[in-house]
Amino acid sequence: MRILVVEDDVDLNRQLVTALTDAGYVADKAFDGEEGHFLGDTEPYDAIVLDIGLPVMDGVSVLEKWRRSGKKTPVLILTARDRWSDKVAGFDAGADDYVTKPFHMEEVLARVRALLRRSAGHATSELTCGPVALDTANAKVTVNGNAIKLTSLEFRLLSYLMHHNGKVVSRTELVEHLYDQDFDRDSNTVEVFVGRLRKKLGVDVLQTIRGMGYCMSEQGNAG
Numbered sequence: 001m002r003i004l005v006v007e008d009d010v011d012l013n014r015q016l017v018t019a020l021t022d023a024g025y026v027a028d029k030a031f032d033g034e035e036g037h038f039l040g041d042t043e044p045y046d047a048i049v050l051d052i053g054l055p056v057m058d059g060v061s062v063l064e065k066w067r068r069s070g071k072k073t074p075v076l077i078l079t080a081r082d083r084w085s086d087k088v089a090g091f092d093a094g095a096d097d098y099v100t101k102p103f104h105m106e107e108v109l110a111r112v113r114a115l116l117r118r119s120a121g122h123a124t125s126e127l128t129c130g131p132v133a134l135d136t137a138n139a140k141v142t143v144n145g146n147a148i149k150l151t152s153l154e155f156r157l158l159s160y161l162m163h164h165n166g167k168v169v170s171r172t173e174l175v176e177h178l179y180d181q182d183f184d185r186d187s188n189t190v191e192v193f194v195g196r197l198r199k200k201l202g203v204d205v206l207q208t209i210r211g212m213g214y215c216m217s218e219q220g221n222a223g
């Protein structure tokens with residue numbers, strides 16, 4: 001899953017990006033409203049963390065612009081402690097949730113997890129597909145109850161597919177959601193990672209749909 005962080009405080013931006021990366025996401029960053037708006041408008045993020053007090057274009061205007069152009073990406077806004085009106089303006093502009101500064105990073109991560117799973121239609125933090133279970137709360141993966149170790153890229157791949165359980169995900173879509181903006185993306189490498197992931201899972205849940213992409217499905221007969 002790929003997240004955009006729009007925050008002009010350089011330290012806070014870095015802390016957010018680091019925490020999100022450590023939690024198994026890939027994160028892009030922007031430091032003003034214009035840059036943030038552009039990235040959110042042109043790149044397919046799974047969720048966006050958006051500060052309200054931003055230079056060049058404020059967060060509420062950024063959000064309004066995204067929503068007016070039809071962007072449905074879940075957005076978590078960061079508001080200043082004594083600015084309750086920012087929350088109201090933020091929600092009215094199309095925010096999905098908020099965190100008040102100063103915050104505990106764990107709370108931001110929990111709210112991002114909730115936004116991601118809700119927007120993918122999941123009510124609980126554990127995603128399952130047959131014998132495979134992914135606990136989004138602690139980024140642990142088990143097969144038939146046994147923990148398996150994945151690299152960060154394999155985890156991102158599995159997490160994206162499990163959030164979109166039962167749907168066919170194209171290679172291009174995977175590339176767009178597994179790598180950050182600076183990465184030299186090559187959709188051929190996705191196939192290699194899918195092969196490795198399949199081997200590690202050791203169960204028949206990750207199907208290749210010829211000419212279309214990949215699909216997590218319990219029945220090992222989809223392709």
Ligand code: CA
Pocket residue numbers: 007008009051052053054
């Ligand atoms: Ca700010």
